[in-house]
Amino acid sequence: MQRKMRGRGVAASWYGIARTATVDRAGAWAELDDGGTAKVVTGVTEIGEGILTVLAQIAAEELGIRPEDVTIGDNDTARSPEAAHAGATRQTYMIGNSVALACREAKSRLFAEIAAHWEVDAGTLVAFDGALKAHGTNLAMTMAEAVDIAKKRGVVPVGAGHFTAHGTGLNPVDGSGAPWQAYVFGTQVAEVEVDTLTGEVQVLGLWAAHDVGRVINPRGVEGQIEGGVVQGLGQALMEDYRTEQGHTTTHGFAKYILPTALDVPEITSVLVEDPDPLSPLGAKGIGEPALVPTAPAIMNAIHDAIGVRIKSLPATPEKVLAAIAEKEARDAAREAAE
Amino acid sequence: MPDMKLELQVNGRKVTRRADPGQRLLDFLRDELNLTGTKEGCGAGECGTCSVFVDGKLVKSCLMPAAKAQGADIQTVEGLARPGDLDVIQKAFHKTGASQCGYCIPGMVMAATSILREAPEASLDEIKERMGGNICRCTGYSKIIEAVALARDVVTGRASPAALDPETVGDSFIGHNVRRLDAPSKVTGRLKYAGDMVMPDMLHMAVLRSPHAHAEILSIDTSEAEAMDGVACVITADDVPGKDGFGVFVHDQPIMARGKVRHVGEAVAAVAAEDVATARRALKKIKVEYRELPGLYDPEDALQPGAPVIHDYAPDNVVKHIPIRKGDIEAGFAAADLILEDEFTTQQVEHAYLEPEAGLAYVDADDVVTVISPSQNITHHRHMLSEIIARPINKVRFIMSPVGGGFGGKEDMIYQGMLALAAMKTYRPVRLVFTREESIIASAKRHPSRVKYRMGLTKEGRITAIKFDMLSDGGAYGMSSEGVMRKAAILSCGPYEVENLQVDTTAVYTNNTPSGAFRTFGGMQAQFATESMIDIAAERLGLDPFEIRRRNMMRAGSLTHTQQKLDSASIGRVLAAAEAASRWEPGAPRMRGPERGDLGGPGTRAPCTLGARFEASKDGKERVA
Ligand code: FES
Ligand code: FES
Numbered sequence: 001m002q003r004k005m006r007g008r009g010v011a012a013s014w015y016g017i018a019r020t021a022t023v024d025r026a027g028a029w030a031e032l033d034d035g036g037t038a039k040v041v042t043g044v045t046e047i048g049e050g051i052l053t054v055l056a057q058i059a060a061e062e063l064g065i066r067p068e069d070v071t072i073g074d075n076d077t078a079r080s081p082e083a084a085h086a087g088a089t090r091q092t093y094m095i096g097n098s099v100a101l102a103c104r105e106a107k108s109r110l111f112a113e114i115a116a117h118w119e120v121d122a123g124t125l126v127a128f129d130g131a132l133k134a135h136g137t138n139l140a141m142t143m144a145e146a147v148d149i150a151k152k153r154g155v156v157p158v159g160a161g162h163f164t165a166h167g168t169g170l171n172p173v174d175g176s177g178a179p180w181q182a183y184v185f186g187t188q189v190a191e192v193e194v195d196t197l198t199g200e201v202q203v204l205g206l207w208a209a210h211d212v213g214r215v216i217n218p219r220g221v222e223g224q225i226e227g228g229v230v231q232g233l234g235q236a237l238m239e240d241y242r243t244e245q246g247h248t249t250t251h252g253f254a255k256y257i258l259p260t261a262l263d264v265p266e267i268t269s270v271l272v273e274d275p276d277p278l279s280p281l282g283a284k285g286i287g288e289p290a291l292v293p294t295a296p297a298i299m300n301a302i303h304d305a306i307g308v309r310i311k312s313l314p315a316t317p318e319k320v321l322a323a324i325a326e327k328e329a330r331d332a333a334r335e336a337a338e
Numbered sequence: 339m340p341d342m343k344l345e346l347q348v349n350g351r352k353v354t355r356r357a358d359p360g361q362r363l364l365d366f367l368r369d370e371l372n373l374t375g376t377k378e379g380c381g382a383g384e385c386g387t388c389s390v391f392v393d394g395k396l397v398k399s400c401l402m403p404a405a406k407a408q409g410a411d412i413q414t415v416e417g418l419a420r421p422g423d424l425d426v427i428q429k430a431f432h433k434t435g436a437s438q439c440g441y442c443i444p445g446m447v448m449a450a451t452s453i454l455r456e457a458p459e460a461s462l463d464e465i466k467e468r469m470g471g472n473i474c475r476c477t478g479y480s481k482i483i484e485a486v487a488l489a490r491d492v493v494t495g496r497a498s499p500a501a502l503d504p505e506t507v508g509d510s511f512i513g514h515n516v517r518r519l520d521a522p523s524k525v526t527g528r529l530k531y532a533g534d535m536v537m538p539d540m541l542h543m544a545v546l547r548s549p550h551a552h553a554e555i556l557s558i559d560t561s562e563a564e565a566m567d568g569v570a571c572v573i574t575a576d577d578v579p580g581k582d583g584f585g586v587f588v589h590d591q592p593i594m595a596r597g598k599v600r601h602v603g604e605a606v607a608a609v610a611a612e613d614v615a616t617a618r619r620a621l622k623k624i625k626v627e628y629r630e631l632p633g634l635y636d637p638e639d640a641l642q643p644g645a646p647v648i649h650d651y652a653p654d655n656v657v658k659h660i661p662i663r664k665g666d667i668e669a670g671f672a673a674a675d676l677i678l679e680d681e682f683t684t685q686q687v688e689h690a691y692l693e694p695e696a697g698l699a700y701v702d703a704d705d706v707v708t709v710i711s712p713s714q715n716i717t718h719h720r721h722m723l724s725e726i727i728a729r730p731i732n733k734v735r736f737i738m739s740p741v742g743g744g745f746g747g748k749e750d751m752i753y754q755g756m757l758a759l760a761a762m763k764t765y766r767p768v769r770l771v772f773t774r775e776e777s778i779i780a781s782a783k784r785h786p787s788r789v790k791y792r793m794g795l796t797k798e799g800r801i802t803a804i805k806f807d808m809l810s811d812g813g814a815y816g817m818s819s820e821g822v823m824r825k826a827a828i829l830s831c832g833p834y835e836v837e838n839l840q841v842d843t844t845a846v847y848t849n850n851t852p853s854g855a856f857r858t859f860g861g862m863q864a865q866f867a868t869e870s871m872i873d874i875a876a877e878r879l880g881l882d883p884f885e886i887r888r889r890n891m892m893r894a895g896s897l898t899h900t901q902q903k904l905d906s907a908s909i910g911r912v913l914a915a916a917e918a919a920s921r922w923e924p925g926a927p928r929m930r931g932p933e934r935g936d937l938g939g940p941g942t943r944a945p946c947t948l949g950a951r952f953e954a955s956k957d958g959k960e961r962v963a
Contacts, residue, residue, distance in 0.1 A: 004945070006938070007931030010883045010922070011869035012913060014833035014892070015861055020825050045714055046520065047741040047748075048439030048476045053518045057511045067516045075738035077720045078706065085715035087746060087855060129507065170824065170900060175662030175841070178902040179828050185909040187887075187916035191937060193945050205942030209915035211908035219435040219481070219515045226478030227438065231745070231857065234687075241686040241783050246551025246602050246633055246849045251775050253384035253473065256688055261466040261479040268941045270915045274908035281512075288858045295684075295862065296869030300883070300927060303873065307929035311870060312683040 001306065001324075005194045006204075009300025012187045013292035016180030017165070017276075017285045018090040024165040026094040027081035030059065030102040032110050032150075032157040033071075036130055036143030038063050040102070041073035044095050045086035049287055050220040054092055055099050057216055058281065062103035064127020065143050081160075089285035092216065093182065094163055097279045101161025104280075110157035113150040114141075163279070182276045184284050186210040188229070190265070190297040194305045196324055199317030201237055202263075203298055209270040213284030218271065225269045225290045232294025234259040237314050346410050348373070349417030359405040363397075364388045366404035367414060374534035375415040375444045375527015377742075379473070379692045380774045386472030387441065387692055389448040390414050396452040415444040415527035418451060427451055428525040429502040430489035431482070432517055438476035440524030441692040441742030445472050447525055450486045454493055462487060463946070475690050475743050532711055532739040533696035533771040540698070541570050541610040543760060543770035544617035545753070546624050547780065548599035548606055551849040552633040552646070555598055555606070555626060563609060563623040568616040571763045572624065573756060574607045580728030584751045586718070586855065587820035588657070590649055593726060593755035598631070600648055601814035601849055603779030605753070610760040610768045633849040637788070637811040640846040648814065648847040655847045657812045658820040660827040662841040662899055670803025670838030674794025678874055682791065682867040686811070687784035689856060693742020694777040699757035700767040706733050707758050712741040714748045726755055727762065734758075746855030747781050750817050782817050782854025785810040785845065787826075787863040793871050799879050799886040803838040806830045808864060812845035813852035818859070819845035826860030831899050832868040833909045834890035839899055873927050882924040884917050 018024040028042035040059050046052045056067040063070075073080055083095045107127070114132065115122035124135040133140045141149075150157050170177040191205040208225050215221055238257040242249045250256040275282030295313060303309050308323035341356040348371060355370050364381075367373040367390065379387035381400050388400045391413040419425040424432065427450045437443045446469070453460050453468045460468065465486050466479075474482060491497035505515050523529040560572040575582065575596040582596060583589035594605045607624050611617035632646045639645055640655040647653050671677060697711030707727060713719050716736035724734040741748060753770055760768040772780070792805040808826055812819035823843040830841045843860070845853070876886040892898065892907040916922075923936040931937075 002932075005931055006934075007929070008920070008922070008934065008936065009873065009927070010887075010916065011865075011873075012833055012887050012891075012909060013861075013865050013869070014829060014909065015858075016825075016828070020821060020828065020859075043717060045716070045738050045741060047712075047714060047744040050435070050438065050518050052520055053516055056519055057514070057516050061511045067511055067519065075716060076735065077716055077737075078708075078732070078735040082717050084717045085749065086741070086744060087714055087749060088859070128509070170660070170662075170828070173661070174664070174901075175660065175827060175899075176664075176901040179824075179900060183904065183907065185833050185907065185912045187909075187912045189916050189920040189922060191920075191942055202945050204938075204945060205920075207916050207920040207941060209912040209919060211912055215513050217516060218513065220518075223435050223438060223477060223481055226480040227476045228478070228857070230478035231475070232862070235684070235784075235862070239685070239687050239690075241688045241778075241851070243602075243635070243686075243850050245635055246851075248602070248779055248851060250688070251778050252382050253380050253690070253774070254382065256690065256778070258473055258475070258690055260471075260473065261469040261483060262946050264466075264479045264483075266941055266943045267478065267480055268919055270912075270919045272908060272911050272915050274906060274911065277905070288861065292858050292862045292865050293869065296866045296873075299866075299870060300873040303877075304927055304929060304934075305931040309870065309874065311680065313685055313866065 001196050003195065003197050005196055005305040007301045007305025008189060008191045009297050009304055010187065010189045011293035011296035011300060013289060014183055014185050015289035015292060017093050017182040017184060018180060019088050019167060021169050021177060021179040022167050024090060024094055024167060025162060026083035026098045027162040028098040028102040029081055030106040030159045032063060032106050032147050034147060036065055036147055037069040038065060039071050039073065040099055041080045042095055042099060043075045043080045043083035044091060045075055047086045049224055050217060051091045054096060054216045054220060058096050058100050059103050062100050063107050064132060065130050089287045089289065092283050092285050094165060096283060097163035097281050098161045100280050101163060102159045105159025105161060106157045109155060110146055110150050113153050113155050114146050117149055181278050182284050184211045184289050186289050186293055188293040188297040190301040192298060192301040192305055194302060194320065196306060199320035201302060201315055201320060203233055203265040206265045207268045209272055210286055210289060211272040211274045212286045213276045214273050214282040215271050216283055221271055221286050222269045224286045226267050228290025229267055229294050230259050230264055232291035233263065235313060236295035236298040240314055342405060344404060344408060346407050346412055348412045349414060357404050361404045362400055363402040363404045363407050364399040367399060373414050373416055374530065377441055377444060385692060386449060387445040389445045396448060415447055424522060424525065426492055427489040430485040431525045432521040433502050434481045434485040434488060435518055436477060436481040436485040437518065437521050437524040439741060439743040440529055442472060442474040443524045444527040446474065446482055450489065453486060454490055458490065458494055460490060473692065475692055529740050531693055531742050532698060535698055537698060537700065537767035540767040540769055541764060542614040542617050543608055543610050543757065543768050544614060544621050545605050546607040546621045548595060548602055548604040550599055550628055550630055551602050552631040553599050553628040554631060555595060556629055557627045558607060559625040560607060563620040566620050566623065568612040569620045570610045570766065571760055572607060572609050573759045573763060577759050577763065578726060580726050582726055584722045585816045586749055586818040588816040591815040601851055605756060608756045608760065610764060635848055635850060637809050637846045637848060640848050652847060657816050657845040657847055658823045659842065659844045660823045662827050664899060664901055665838030667803045667805055667838045667840045671794040674802045675797045676795045676878055678793045678871060680791050680871060682789045682870060684787045684863045684866060686786045686853065687856060688778060689745045689747030691743025691745060691747060694772040694774055695753055696771040697754055697757050698767055698769045699761040701761050701765055706735045707762060708735040708737065709754045709758055710737045710739050711754050712739050712748055714744045719751045719754055722751055723755060723758055727758060745857045749855045750782055752780055779851060782852045784856035785822050785853040785860060785863065789867040791867050791871055793875065795875050799881045799889045801834060801836050801890050804831050804836050806841045808843040810845040811848050811850055811853060813848055813850045815852045817852050817854035819853060822860040826864040828900055829861045830864040832865055833892050835892050835896040836899065841899065877927045880926045883927050884913055884922065887913055
C-alpha cells in the first residue's frame with residue numbers, strides 16, 4: 001500500500017420531523033403594528049440555527065412586510081404562547097407554521113378593513129415588501145398607511161394560530177404506529193485520504209444532499225448542514241468521552257478533541273425540496289438529519305481507500321493502524337495458504 | 339491578598355482600578371469593566387472565546403493574570419467598531435451567516451482581525467491554520483472561513499465593499515438569503531448570555547459535586563459553611579418543598595442528590611454567597627459522609643442477575659426497551675442468499691456547546707419564582723419546577739436567555755432547580771455559571787451504543803430480513819433515554835423497505851455520566867450500523883452502493899418499519915442528487931480507491947499539512963507536516 005490512500009464512501013439516511021410518536025403542537029400570536037411593522041410572540045428558542053430570522057421571513061411573507069420590520073417577542077412562559085422545545089428538528093415545522101397561521105389571521109383582519117375602505121373584494125388585495133395593492137386596480141398604499149386606516153376604523157389587526165402534527169404512539173408489542181407525519185431523507189458522499197503510516201484520516205470533500213421540504217433561508221440550511229457534518233466528522237474520527245470507574249478522563253478540550261478549522265472538508269450542500277403536503281408552508285427541517293449519514297459515509301470511504309472496516313467509532317489513528325496491521329496479517333496468511 | 343492598583347488602556351480609554359492581583363485578565367474585563375463580549379468557553383486556553391489584543395498581540399485572556407496587563411494597551415471585541423457600527427470583518431460575518439449561536443463569534447472576529455492585521459493577503463490555508471485555536475461547535479467553520487476570506491478581499495481591494503451588502507430580494511422572502519437578524523449583536527459581543535447578566539443585589543452560586551460514582555449519603559453538615567461571612571444560604575435536597583424529581587421522560591433525578599449519589603459530578607449541595615470565591619470556599623466547609631456502594635460501569639453488567647440496583651423503581655436497571663416487529667424474520671432469513679452478521683459500537687460524545695450552563699433566578703414582586711437560562715425546553719421545565727417547589731404553575735416563570743449552543747444538551751433541568759431554591763430561600767437574585775469541567779461531568783452525553791446486526795439479502799441485493807439489537811448505556815439518570823431508544827428503534831433499519839424485521843433497543847442504568855438528548859436522538863447510532871451493513875452487502879454482492887440502496891429504498895406507498903404507509907419518500911431524489919453532485923463513478927465498494935477516476939475534483943480540498951495532528955511518526959523519521 002502506498003503511504004497516502006484515497007477513497008470515497010456513501011451513506012443514506014432518513015429522519016422524522018417534530019416530536020416522536022405523539023401529538024406535537026405550537027402556538028403563536030401576531031399583530032400588524034404601527035408603521036407597517038409586526039409583533040410576533042411565540043415560545044420559540046433560538047439555539048443558534050437562525051429560527052428567529054426564519055420566523056421573521058415567514059411573518060414578513062405572510063403579512064406583506066419586510067423581515068426587519070418583524071419583532072419577535074422573547075420566549076417567556078409567563079408572556080408567550082406555548083411552542084415547546086428547541087429539539088426534534090421541529091421549530092421551523094411546528095413554530096414556522098403556527099406563525100404563518102397567526103399572521104394570516106392578522107392579515108385577514110387588516111384586509112377586511114382595507115377592502116371596505118377601498119370598496120373592493122378582500123380577495124383582490126396583495127401585500128409584499130411593505131406595499132399593498134388591489135389587484136386589477138390602481139389602488140395602492142403602504143402597509144404603514146393600511147395599519148393606520150384599520151386602526152382609525154377601530155380595528156387592531158391581531159391574529160393567533162396554532163399548528164398540530166399528528167404523530168401516534170407505538171404499539172407496545174410490535175411497535176407499529178405512525179410516529180411522524182413528515183419525513184426527510186438525506187445522502188452524503190465523503191472523500192477521504194488515509195495516511196497509512198500515521199493512521200490519520202482527513203476528509204477532503206463531502207457532498208450532502210438533503211430534502212428539507214421547502215427552503216426558507218438557503219444559507220441557514222447550509223449552515224445547519226455544515227455544522228451537522230462537522231459534528232458527525234468529530235464523532236467519526238476523534239471525539240471520545242471516556243470514563244474509568246465512572247470518573248471522566250476527558251474533562252477539558254485538551255483531552256476531549258474537537259474538530260477545528262483544519263479538519264473541515266469542503267462541503268457541498270444540495271438542497272432538495274419535496275414539500276410537506278400537510279402544512280401551510282411545505283417546509284420540513286434539517287437540524288438533526290444533517291449529521292446522520294456523515295460518520296458511516298466516512299467509514300465507508302475509509303474502506304474504499306484501504307480495505308478495512310472500522311466498526312467501532314471513532315476511527316482514531318491508533319484504530320486505523322491496528323486495522324491495517326490486522327488486514328496485512330490476514331492477507332499474508334491467505335497468501336501463505338495459497 | 340492585598341489589592342493592587344491597575345492602570346491600563348482599554349479600547350482607547352485609560353482605566354484605573356483596584357484589582358485582585360490573582361484575578362485573570364478575563365475576569366477583570368468581564369466583572370470589573372462589564373466588557374462581556376469576551377467570553378469564557380473553557381478557562382484553560384483551549385477554545386479562543388476569550389481572545390483579546392494586548393499591545394497588539396492576540397492573547398487568551400483566561401490565561402493572563404490581570405496584573406500582567408499593568409500599563410498595557412488592551413483591545414476587546416467591543417473596541418473594534420464604533421458602538422452601533424460594524425467593521426469590515428463583522429459585516430462579512432453578517433453577510434455570510436457565519437454566526438449561529440454566537441458564543442464563539444467574538445473570539446472568531448478577534449482571530450480574524452489578527453489575521454488581516456498581520457497577514458492581509460493570507461491564503462485560505464493560512465486563514466484556517468490561524469483560526470485553528472478557536473473552536474466553534476455550531477457552524478462547521480465553513481461560513482466563518484468564507485467571511486474571513488470575504489473581508490480579506492474587501493480590505494485588499496480584490497472585492498468591492500458592495501460585496502458586503504445584503505442580497506436584493508426578488509418576489510419572495512421565502513428561499514431568500516435574508517441575513518440573520520441577530521448577527522449584529524453577536525459579531526459585536528453585545529448579546530448578553532445568562533452568564534453575562536447581572537442583577538442588583540445578586541448572589542453567586544457554587545455547587546458541591548459528588549466525588550463518587552455510587553455511594554450512600556450518610557450525612558451532610560452545612561453548619562460551618564452557613565456560618566461563613568458572605569454566605570447567604572446553603573441548600574440540599576432537604577430544601578425541596580414539593581415532589582422532587584425531573585427528567586425529559588421519567589422523573590428520576592432529584593434537584594440535588596437525595597440519599598445517594600449515582601454518578602461522579604452529581605450535585606450534592608449548593609452555596610449562594612456574595613461572590614463566587616466565597617461560595618467556592620464555603621463548599622470546602624460542607625461535610626458529607628459517604629458510604630461507597632458497588633458501581634456499574636458497563637451496560638452488559640447492568641443486565642446481569644444480581645447486579646447492583648441504581649434506582650429502586652427499576653430493579654432490572656432497564657430504563658427503556660423498545661421492540662419493533664414486522665413480517666416474519668425466520669421466513670425472511672430462509673429466503674436469503676446471503677446472511678451477514680456483524681457488530682457496531684459508537685462512543686459517548688460530549689455536546690461541547692461553547693457556552694457552559696448558566697442561569698439566574700429571582701422571586702419577583704408577585705411572588706413568582708423566575709428562572710432565566712439557556713434551556714432548550716422552558717415549557718417542560720416550568721411544569722416540572724412547579725411540582726418540585728409545590729407552587730401553582732403561574733407562580734413559576736421561565737425566561738429563555740440566548741442559547742450558546744445546545745444540540746440537546748440543554749434539555750435537562752440540571753441546575754435551574756438549585757437556582758430557584760436559593761432564590762426562594764434568600765429572596766435575592768442568584769446566578770450560577772458552570773466551569774467547563776463542571777459542564778462536562780454534570781451534563782448528559784450522546785448515548786454510546788452496541789448494535790448486534792443480522793441482515794439477509796437476495797443475490798440481487800434485496801434485503802429479506804433484519805435482526806437489529808441495540809444496547810445503550812443510559813448512565814445514572816433516565817433523562818432522554820426513553821425517547822432516544824424509541825427514535826433509534828423507529829429509524830433503525832434506515833430508509834429502506836424491509837418486509838421482515840425484529841428490532842430491539844434497550845437503555846440501562848449505570849454509574850457513568852448520564853446519556854441524554856444529542857442531535858439525532860439515537861438516529862445516527864442506529865443508522866451508522868445500517869449504512870455500514872449495506873456497504874458490506876454491496877461489497878459482497880458486487881453492487882454499486884447507490885444501486886443497492888435504490889433497490890431497497892422506500893417509495894410512495896411503502897410501509898415503514900413501524901408499518902406506517904408513506905405518501906411520499908424523497909430518498910430516490912437525494913440519492914440521485916448526491917450521486918450527481920459528487921460525480922460518483924459507479925462500482926462495487928471493494929477498495930476501489932486506488933483506481934477511482936472521480937477523486938480530487940471540484941468540491942474537495944487539498945490534504946492539509948499545516949498543523950497536522952501528527953507531527954512525527956513513532957520512529958521520528960517521517961514528518962507529515
Ligand atoms: S481559551 Fe480562554 S476561555 Fe477558552
Ligand atoms: S456559533 Fe460558534 S460555537 Fe456557536
